[in-house]
Amino acid sequence: MPSESRGNGEAAAGHRLSIVGIGPGSADLRTSAAIESIVSADFVVGYRPYLELISDLLPGKRVFSSGMGREVDRVRMALDLLEEGSVALVSSGDPNVYGMAGLGLEMAEKPSDVEIVPAVTAFTAASCRAGLFFRESICVISLSDLLTPWADIEGRLRLAAEMSLPVALYNPRSKRRDWQLLKALQISGKREVLLAKDIGRPGEEMVFTSSEKLIEEQELRESINMTTLVIIMGRGTFLGPASRKAAINLVGIGPGQASHLTVQARSILEDSEKVFGAERYLRLIEGVTAAQKVTHQGPCPERMAARYDQAAEVAKGGGRAAILTGGDPSIFSSGWRILDRATSPVHISPGVSAFSSVAALAGAPLVGDFALLPSGRDPARACHLANSGFAVVVYNLRGEEIAPILEHISPDLPVVLARDVDREEESAMILTAGDLLAARPSGFRFTLILASHSSYIRDGRIITRRGYENKYSY
Numbered sequence: 001m002p003s004e005s006r007g008n009g010e011a012a013a014g015h016r017l018s019i020v021g022i023g024p025g026s027a028d029l030r031t032s033a034a035i036e037s038i039v040s041a042d043f044v045v046g047y048r049p050y051l052e053l054i055s056d057l058l059p060g061k062r063v064f065s066s067g068m069g070r071e072v073d074r075v076r077m078a079l080d081l082l083e084e085g086s087v088a089l090v091s092s093g094d095p096n097v098y099g100m101a102g103l104g105l106e107m108a109e110k111p112s113d114v115e116i117v118p119a120v121t122a123f124t125a126a127s128c129r130a131g132l133f134f135r136e137s138i139c140v141i142s143l144s145d146l147l148t149p150w151a152d153i154e155g156r157l158r159l160a161a162e163m164s165l166p167v168a169l170y171n172p173r174s175k176r177r178d179w180q181l182l183k184a185l186q187i188s189g190k191r192e193v194l195l196a197k198d199i200g201r202p203g204e205e206m207v208f209t210s211s212e213k214l215i216e217e218q219e220l221r222e223s224i225n226m227t228t229l230v231i232i233m234g235r236g237t238f239l240g241p242a243s244r245k246a247a248i249n250l251v252g253i254g255p256g257q258a259s260h261l262t263v264q265a266r267s268i269l270e271d272s273e274k275v276f277g278a279e280r281y282l283r284l285i286e287g288v289t290a291a292q293k294v295t296h297q298g299p300c301p302e303r304m305a306a307r308y309d310q311a312a313e314v315a316k317g318g319g320r321a322a323i324l325t326g327g328d329p330s331i332f333s334s335g336w337r338i339l340d341r342a343t344s345p346v347h348i349s350p351g352v353s354a355f356s357s358v359a360a361l362a363g364a365p366l367v368g369d370f371a372l373l374p375s376g377r378d379p380a381r382a383c384h385l386a387n388s389g390f391a392v393v394v395y396n397l398r399g400e401e402i403a404p405i406l407e408h409i410s411p412d413l414p415v416v417l418a419r420d421v422d423r424e425e426e427s428a429m430i431l432t433a434g435d436l437l438a439a440r441p442s443g444f445r446f447t448l449i450l451a452s453h454s455s456y457i458r459d460g461r462i463i464t465r466r467g468y469e470n471k472y473s474y
Helices: 032-040 048-053 071-081 101-107 122-130 150-162 180-188 211-216 218-222 263-271 279-284 300-316 336-341 354-362 379-387 433-439
Strands: 017-021 043-047 062-066 087-091 115-117 132-134 138-142 167-170 192-197 205-210 228-232 237-239 248-252 274-276 292-294 321-325 346-349 370-373 391-397 414-419 427-432 446-450 455-458 461-464
Touching: 017 032, 017 101, 032 087, 032 115, 032 263, 043 048, 043 071, 048 062, 048 087, 062 071, 071 087, 071 101, 101 461, 115 354, 122 132, 122 167, 122 192, 122 205, 122 228, 122 346, 138 150, 150 180, 167 180, 180 211, 180 228, 192 211, 205 211, 211 218, 237 336, 248 263, 248 300, 248 336, 263 346, 274 300, 279 321, 300 321, 300 336, 336 346, 354 391, 354 414, 354 427, 354 446, 370 379, 379 391, 414 433, 414 455, 427 433, 427 455
Parallel strands: 017 087, 017 115, 043 062, 043 087, 138 167, 248 321, 248 346, 274 292, 274 321, 370 391
Antiparallel strands: 132 237, 138 370, 167 228, 192 205, 192 228, 391 446, 414 427, 414 446, 455 461
């Protein structure tokens, strides 16, 4: 057991706490950064089933586990262990998606000393497996009312339905909590639905159905549990034919650094004969692959068509080809155009999403329900979502599009404005909405995160409280 703590997780010199996302489950969807954080740690702390998913990384480690509902105990243990060495606190999926980032930073003495390691999250992994792309928006809602009042959850469900937003439902049903899913389906109206169970784990299962069928068939609803994602499709979704394995691969390369490539993405790139993509993406994988790198000019539809056609030629010749997207292919990429054109099988390899990388840099702005928007062209929608309790991520903002969003939200709300995260040109501002509005930044290609209303800034990091303070004393 650890020796007496310095108190509230103050680390001894050189000892670091890393809150590490391990991805949805399978070893090939881990990132190099996550593996390195775990392998280099003196201690590893986590929920017992999650530690079993990374058992191959734990020989020689001092490992501390606990059961369900013991999140505060795990964080306290991790902070106490800093007296004796570096600690990896394991979080399934991404630490900012209902993970350990918020509680870990909240309980740490110095949040700025805590490293958040982003990862592939379950809903994007499921989407890539299914060939599902979000082109206009996606919101993520947990149906568990253990930490969030049901009235708040229902309000967000109703707003998402009014806006016809696609919705990824986490924690949809448990043995003790079985009515919320039915209510969510009734609120959503007639929609196509993807059920994704145990993604990246033994027993993985994907079922396409509809909200009407789920409402009508109790047996189908009862097949859903806490490890099932319920993805309700909406405006802007695209569904194409995706294969488990293929000579043509659509590869999400994550935010920038090669350390955030998944094991699967790295393997595909190393084995590819040709790699196609934007020049800035090809530069990011220098040193990863010896493949011939090919870029194209012209309008986006023409570029994507040329990439698929040339990749298909490689496949016909018996070779392997990769077509790159930044971040994750399912989130606001042009990768859907590849599947729309495809006449041969295409495999989609998920990546660490841009929103996860920006959130990790800022701290923990997204550990509750959140929404993703592809641009700032509809500031009213971003404001409405933020004022309804969602954290909101807006991609591809121009400087002049920032003020119309900030003018209609609380000036005290924590926000982060970032550009080129995880790249050499990285820049980020973590401040309040009022201060960012006064700063009037100029430029383009920004990502803006409006944190949830339960967030605050401490030691230069955004910390979101999920409600643990209502259950535990810490």
